[in-house]
Amino acid sequence: MRSSLRLGGGAGFAGDRLDAPVLLAEHGALDYLVLECLAERTIALAQLRRRRDPNAGFDARLDERIESLLPVLARKRVRLVSNLGAANPEGAAARIAAIARRMCIPVKVAAVTGDDVLDALDLDAPALESGLPLSKYGPVVSANAYLGAEAILPALASGADIVITGRVADPSLFVAPLMHEYGWAADDVDRLARGTAVGHLLECAGQLCGGYFADPGRKNVPNMAALGFPFADVDTDGNATLGKVVGTGGRLTVATATEQLLYEVTDPHGYLTPDVTADFSGVTLTEAESDCVAVRGARGRQRPDRLKVSVGYRAGFVGEGEIGYAGDNAVARAELATQILRERLHGRFAELRFDLIGSTSLHGRSFDSGAHPYEVRLRVAARAATHEEAAIVGDEVEALYTNGPAGGGGTRKSVTEQIGIVSTLIDRSRVSIHVTLHEGNAHAQAV
């Protein structure tokens, strides 16, 4: 058995940079590269794309990602694990196999399915957020259970070079290779918790290396245009050392790692994944050398009985409009425009919101009472049941050109369909995992 494994974090969301993971795979001496590509809503939107086209529904940038990574993964013998399959892991795996054949790179691709539980969903079940039944929200378009690391193990055992999943808990994408290589048992809670801490630290990729951290003069980060993505050397007990490729931009320190360790953690004593209940409260981070941080001390308890399910539903349409004002009295003119629009739009929308960008749009008020912006931008947003109703918002903002306060300029308008997400729980017994293999080598036998 190996005494140490190196896992790389190559994407923090579907829109992440494409060059950084290539550089990480090329120079990082990785054993596994993990691409985390699913935010809360990504899979629901992917499901809508799949309904329009049965061959779609996976990461829209799959071709670019895979074409750039395949040669280096093959040359450096790095295995890839990714949830970029979104609403169609089998379609994604077939697509990757086709790209590999075209590039004459022999690879075996495994697709893990079973997270899509739409057919098994009980619409009377309560949403975790409100206690209201799911049916109260709106037409459901997707329901995906958060699978754990165990779901990925058969795919890894099959010898696949690339494992593509749909919804899997983000840290589980990293825990799976550790369980596979080290033979950790599903009830080895302390090791699973340490692996989960590592996965949580790596899952947002650049955010561990100074991305989303920089604040000039206060928290300086060098060369962010070429931010390096992180890796972790993990031993058989789950103890880890975090690092990044020498010469890349960014910095990896106790401070950057602390921000990431606590990121989105609603209870540091009980971070729930399908694999374990992880206690991060005793985690210590120490800087061994430059851009090198040791992680110790996560503890584990029994995993939750049931799996969390993320349910996507149609939440109507949002209409938006914007217009800008500048110079003396800009805020007063924007406020006059607000007042005019309030009267014009009154009673037509269930939810209506006005923001002054440059002043109060982010926090509803300013924490700096002395600030007088040179320019300010009025933004109006409303929710409507139909596209047509939502469009009224932008049209009314545009009409301020000839009917509103002096000097308004630069209007923009848009209508977007909104997909809401709520959560519920499902029994593990109602979720069954399947693995299918797709050969990227034309001469290989289908399995």
Added chain:
Amino acid sequence: MPKLYDLAHCRAGDKGDTSILSLIAYRAEDYPLLALRVTVDAVAGHLAGIAKGEIRRYELPQLSALQFVCEHCLAGGVTTSLALDAHGKSLSYALLEMEI
């Protein structure tokens, strides 16, 4: 009057309608002051009108950090909010505006 910005850094995360704000002292020796002054009540007062539900505070002395979990803080939740910053990602800098 010094602000939290002078002593600590912060990253905001989100889960549904809950905003999660870390508060990490730059220097370990400042952690006790943060733990003493930046109470749940102080944060609730500072973020009045923004954090509309229960606020829980976790103490993580070995990380020189506090973690604030603020419910009903994201205008109904990330996926259906009409807010410009639906994730509340910029709330980190609202917390750091607090005077200490």
